[in-house]
Amino acid sequence: MAVDVRWATTGDAVALGVMLCExxxxxxxxxxxxxxxxAAARKWLGEESPxxxxxxxxxxxxxxxGLASVAIAHPGIDLERLLFLKDLFVRDHARNAGVGRALIGFLASHCLSEGIGRIDLTTEDWNExxxxxxxxxxxxxxxxxIFLRLSGEALAAAAKS
Structure with a gap:
């Protein structure tokens, strides 16, 4: 099975929306x-710089x-940037068919070509x-x-301080 991986563009809003729902x-x-x-997919894909x-x-x-949601952070160890993999998701019917590996390979190649030193990620402890x-x-x-989160009332309170 051939897997084609690419950066999403504004024309991929429907595909991204499907992935977000699943x-x-x-x-x-x-x-x-x-x-x-x-609507969220169209907004997010339309507002990002190339x-x-x-x-x-x-x-x-x-x-x-499949989908990989990422952010590039500065600086990492020894002033190398890092890629934070927020989500890696493969649809049920495509699992164990190389889609996840193709996404990780795409991201790893991007890191190597752009001088990004590592990929950091998290996953839920229940996601065996x-x-x-x-x-x-x-x-x-x-x-x-340790993974921490600032949200809800605490986020609003922090914004006021």
Whole structure:
């Protein structure tokens, strides 16, 4: 099965919207309204500069099969930038067919070509499939950091301070 991976463009809003809806269900969130997801995808893809990519999409036979949502952070170790992989998601019917590996390979190649020194990522502790997948890639568990979140009322309070 040939997997085509590329950076998402404004023409990929529908594909990105489909992925956002399926991700919400997979990550045990309430289902998203598809129109709302499509509107968000159009907005996000339309406002980004070409030099900074947020989404890589994987296609199999022209149908969207996977998504990587990323951010580039400065500086990393020894002044090298890092790529933070926020989400890697492969649709149920395309799992175990090389889509995830193709997305990671695409991101790794991008890092090497752009002088980005590493990929950092997180996954839920209950997501055993993701943990197995990352272990097969040689991803090391890095116990030096604790994942924290500022949201809701605490976010609003921080904005006022």
């Amino acid at each position: 991700m919400a269900v997979h990550y045990r969130q309430p289902p998203l309204d598809s129109e709302r997801a499509m 030099a900074y990519q947020h989404f890589a999409l994987a296609f199999v036979d022209g149908e969207v099969a 499939g993701a943990l197995r997948f990352y272990a097969q890639l040689g991803v090391e568990r890095h116990g030096q950091k």
